[in-house]
Amino acid sequence: MHEKKIFSELKEDVDLLLIYNRGGSTVDLNFFYVTGLVTGGIFEGSYAIVYPDETKVITSLLEETSAKKGDNDIYIFRTSKEREELLKKLVGEAKKIGLNYSSLTLEDFEKIKKNLGDRNYVDVGQAIMNARMIKDENEINIIREAAKIASEVAEIMPDFMKEGMREYELAARLVYEMLKRGASDVAFTSIVAFGENTAEPHYVPGARKLKKGDFVLMDFGAKYRMYNSDTTRTFVFGKASEEQREIYDTVLRVQEMGIGMVRDGASGAEIDSKVHDFIDSTKYKGLMTHSTGHGLGLAVHDHVGLSRNMDVTLREGMVITVEPGIYVPDLGGVRIEDDVVVRKNSAEVLTFAKKKELIEV
Numbered sequence: 001m002h003e004k005k006i007f008s009e010l011k012e013d014v015d016l017l018l019i020y021n022r023g024g025s026t027v028d029l030n031f032f033y034v035t036g037l038v039t040g041g042i043f044e045g046s047y048a049i050v051y052p053d054e055t056k057v058i059t060s061l062l063e064e065t066s067a068k069k070g071d072n073d074i075y076i077f078r079t080s081k082e083r084e085e086l087l088k089k090l091v092g093e094a095k096k097i098g099l100n101y102s103s104l105t106l107e108d109f110e111k112i113k114k115n116l117g118d119r120n121y122v123d124v125g126q127a128i129m130n131a132r133m134i135k136d137e138n139e140i141n142i143i144r145e146a147a148k149i150a151s152e153v154a155e156i157m158p159d160f161m162k163e164g165m166r167e168y169e170l171a172a173r174l175v176y177e178m179l180k181r182g183a184s185d186v187a188f189t190s191i192v193a194f195g196e197n198t199a200e201p202h203y204v205p206g207a208r209k210l211k212k213g214d215f216v217l218m219d220f221g222a223k224y225r226m227y228n229s230d231t232t233r234t235f236v237f238g239k240a241s242e243e244q245r246e247i248y249d250t251v252l253r254v255q256e257m258g259i260g261m262v263r264d265g266a267s268g269a270e271i272d273s274k275v276h277d278f279i280d281s282t283k284y285k286g287l288m289t290h291s292t293g294h295g296l297g298l299a300v301h302d303h304v305g306l307s308r309n310m311d312v313t314l315r316e317g318m319v320i321t322v323e324p325g326i327y328v329p330d331l332g333g334v335r336i337e338d339d340v341v342v343r344k345n346s347a348e349v350l351t352f353a354k355k356k357e358l359i360e361v
């Protein structure tokens with residue numbers, strides 16, 4: 001899948017691409033991208049051999065049923081010896097082989113060299129990443145479903161907020177509600193923060209109890225068919241203070257401004273600069289401590305999106321997050337995050353949980 005697109009991104013010709021998914025803690029998401037095998041199966045220790053017009057998969061007997069769901073040629077091995085023989089046979093006389101250096105361990109690279117001998121190996125990781133950055137409508141529809149699950153859950157979460165409950169209890173409910181709606185997994189460890197903890201952008205839920213007047217920040221996402229959503233909503237438990245309202249309204253305004261600037265051809269760095277400039281023009285100067293957004297796809301942080309540190313020209317079909325925040329130490333923070341598709345003249349917003357008014361729970 002996506003073979004033509006990947007080959008058109010290559011800086012130099014290669015005879016084939018060889019993608020190895022070791023599995024465990026070294027999953028190569030490119031394996032799933034090139035094979036399109038996203039509906040099930042782990043594919044540990046599997047190879048994908050990619051040509052400009054087809055992809056061959058070498059996988060184990062355990063994955064046979066899952067592998068057959070795709071439209072690749074499948075080669076099944078029972079032992080690692082059989083796997084290496086299949087690899088040698090299928091790679092044949094290819095002289096120049098593209099590998100993904102960013103996910104291949106040195107151990108596996110040495111094993112490939114031992115099996116295939118002296119060939120010309122080149123890194124094609126960036127070319128695959130360039131192809132992955134622009135989603136086709138099928139991929140966008142999968143992300144749309146992941147975004148729908150997360151949005152529906154964000155909307156019902158206030159029903160579960162009770163005085164005295166702990167952050168991890170609300171986090172457990174969040175995960176449960178996503179899986180109940182068909183998420184295959186969570187996209188990442190959910191952030192659920194109460195009160196002063198909301199001032200920490202990458203907080204991990206702990207034992208803090210919910211009190212009246214707390215900000216409640218939830219940053220989470222659903223995984224669906226291996227693609228991810230990523231959304232953040234911030235509430236106040238009880239009655240909001242003037243200060244809390246002011247922070248919320250500032251973030252909401254700049255978030256909508258940011259979304260309004262997203263379109264084909266726009267500069268990601270410029271959008272991020274404008275978002276920061278806006279916040280820095282208010283009394284919350286310097287209190288947005290991260291960039292405005294990132295690319296979203298098979299990885300939660302798929303590629304650079306809206307960042308002053310590394311410019312990217314937005315292209316139609318990219319999916320990015322827009323997530324400004326203001327973090328006031330000791331008081332708390334607000335972040336509002338939506339997932340959007342870059343379209344020709346605007347952004348198509350995929351996440352839809354209410355945000356127009358600060359919700360007091």
Ligand SMILES: [Mn+2]
Pocket residue numbers: 230294321323337
């Ligand atoms: Mn995010």
